[in-house]
Amino acid sequence: MRALILVDLQNDFMPGGALAVPDGDAVVPVANALAASSTYAHVIATQDWHPADHGSFAANHAGRSPGEQIELHGLAQVLWPVHCVQETRGAAFVDTLEASRVTKVFFKGTDPTVDSYSGFFDNGQRKATGLGAFLKDQGVNAVDVLGLATDYCVKFTALDAARLGFATRLVVDGCRGVNLSEGDSERAVAEMRAAGVEVVESDALLAAGARD
Ligand code: VGL
Numbered sequence: 001m002r003a004l005i006l007v008d009l010q011n012d013f014m015p016g017g018a019l020a021v022p023d024g025d026a027v028v029p030v031a032n033a034l035a036a037s038s039t040y041a042h043v044i045a046t047q048d049w050h051p052a053d054h055g056s057f058a059a060n061h062a063g064r065s066p067g068e069q070i071e072l073h074g075l076a077q078v079l080w081p082v083h084c085v086q087e088t089r090g091a092a093f094v095d096t097l098e099a100s101r102v103t104k105v106f107f108k109g110t111d112p113t114v115d116s117y118s119g120f121f122d123n124g125q126r127k128a129t130g131l132g133a134f135l136k137d138q139g140v141n142a143v144d145v146l147g148l149a150t151d152y153c154v155k156f157t158a159l160d161a162a163r164l165g166f167a168t169r170l171v172v173d174g175c176r177g178v179n180l181s182e183g184d185s186e187r188a189v190a191e192m193r194a195a196g197v198e199v200v201e202s203d204a205l206l207a208a209g210a211r212d
């Protein structure tokens, strides 16, 4: 059984948002098309869901700016603009997402002391969100991953999925990256591929959907 995992399709990651991913809105039609197909036993969504005092926000570190790197409680941390603050419009799903297809939501980044790029674990791999246990409990053994951003939350979600033993595919046309450094997204895709993630296009999945 396969699940679709939609990573962080939230207003703050869309053009005009606080942490806008270039062309980020282009992935929403891909998410909607796949979510509407009958291929998936579950359509899961993650939401980046930070308290206002989150340690990943540059604004919470005197004299620091977004894009700088610090050490946060022993872990390397890129500093970000304030984004996806719990209960704000920026943290809500983008309106164009057909959210009624989503069967279960997992929240991440709720602990102010540690960031959480993966939908499965925090960046220290200490606390689970419950996503892995939920999927296993439901008999899911395969996942398709898409969303924002390729070089952060999508990458770490797909890597954890593969590591946990799920047959993992990255729907590459359903992802866009932040690209703080040029080529970050390409390197992220290569890293996922090297970890056993299959890289696929949504068209091929939708065409195959009629067969499986
Ligand atoms: C993300 C940076 C900070 C993401 C979340 O969704 O990729 N990136 N928080």
Ligand code: ZN
Binding pocket: 048, 050, 056, 080, 083, 084, 109
């Ligand atoms: Zn975040």
